[in-house]
Amino acid sequence: MLPQRPDDYTSVRLPKHIDAAEFSHCDNSTEQNVLTNAGAALGRVLFYDTQLSRNNTVSCAACHDQRKGFSDPKPLSVGFEGGRTSRNSMGLANLRYTNLHHARPGFFWDERAATLEAQVLMPIQDRIEMGMELKELEAKLQKLPYYPPFFAAAFGTPEVTSDRLAKAVAQFLRSMVALDAKFDRAADAAGGNYSTAFDKFTDQENLGKSLFIDGIGGVAEMGCAHCHIPPTFSMPKAFNNGLDLKSKDQGLGALDRPSNEPFTPSNDGKFKASSLRNIALTAPYMHDGRFKTLEEVVEHYSRGVHPHENLGLAFGEQQGEGATTGFQLTGEQKAALVAFMKTLTDETLISDPKFSDPFVRLKATK
Structure with missing residues (x-):
């Protein structure tokens, strides 16, 4: 199932x-x-295994395609019984590096998961996505002959637990670094000076970089980098970016983390500023894949x-319709x-074999 020589998931080469x-x-x-x-090798197997769904039809990879930057090309993802989720599945690159400005953002579009480990378990239990109960899943995986050795290698003993499962998949996700x-x-080549023209860029790319990082003008003298900060091109904060005058999806407003209280008007229509890497x-783009x-x-x-009344200041004045x-x-x-x-x-990232489906290799050898 996996190469004889273990893959290296722990080394990260950062650009200069x-x-x-x-x-x-x-x-x-x-x-x-x-x-x-x-741990990451175990996480890889779990990530691609359809046994994690109730009817053995979908895996994590069903909504996170390596060739698509571990995102879903469908506007709304499809679950184990063919039902559609309410949001598009985000790409998974650089989930390890989210503590920008020492902030600790949540995961998912509405930031409802406080940690990557917590995020892993939510789709598994979702009634549309994978439809499993954790205790039921633990017993199911314990009976599969290939999992006890994997869990023993990663954690010292062969017991399958949801906590270990979450940790292993989180390790695999943290190893997905896209900085090349x-x-x-x-x-x-420019010595790390983002504001200078890059010799290795075309004139058009340099103009785009200047607009993105240094500022656009118009309503707000801010660049796109206000919400998508280099080098990860992400932001530990949710915004309302004016997709609708009245929110069809309340986003962060519907689940005010960490208190999980009911609808919060000041957060209506706010969504996580996702990374622009890959x-x-x-x-398609945005939380509902509309573009x-x-x-x-x-x-x-x-x-x-x-x-929108909660429109982020980077996008314009909050003056209502017109x-x-x-x-x-x-x-x-x-x-x-x-x-x-x-x-x-x-x-x-999109071609490295160590992030690919190990079950494809297994089927090819049968």
Whole structure:
């Protein structure tokens, strides 16, 4: 099922433009779940195993395709009985590095999971996604001949527990680092100065970078980097980005973490600012997959932002219907922003065999 020589999941090569000491503060790994090769190898098998669903039809990978940056190309993901979820499945790159500015954001679009380990168990128990009870799953996996040795290698004994399962999959997810893109190589060559023109970029890519990082103008003198901060191009905060005048999905407002109280008006329509690493691969876009292309996304931020009462300050004044919002971009600026975002693609993550489906290799040898 797995290579004879264990894969290396623990080594991370950071590009030169990232300060390793400073970046270490972004790491959400814990002393209670240290990344190991054996743990991540177990996590890989669990991630791809359809046995984790009630009727053995879907795995975590069913909604997180390696070729698509571990995202789902369908607007709404499909569960074990064919039912559709209410949101698009996000890409999984760099989930290890979410503690930006020493903040500890939640996971999922509405940040309802406080830790990566907690996130792992939620889809498994969801009535639409995988439909399993944890105790039932533990007994099911314990009976499969390949799991006790894997759990013993990772945790010292062969017992299958949901806590160990969550830790192993979380280790596998934390090993998915995407920091080897054209942007990184160009930033290294520029000595880590994001504001200077990159020699390895085209004029169009440099214009897009300048607009993205240094500022766009229009309603707000802020760049896209206000919500998508380099080098992970993510943000430990939820925003309302004006998708609707009245929220169809309440997002963070429907579940006010950590108190889990009922609807909170001030959080209505707020969603996690997802990472833009590998964004060219992870269409469709937004929490509901409403935009098919990056061009549509940029057009939304240019002229399609609705003046929702909770609209983030980066997108315009909160003046109700008829207010001027968005960045009012030219055609040249829109194309440049798309070109820049395409420089954030890490081809290694989407092709590395150690992140691929181990069951495909097993079937091929039968």
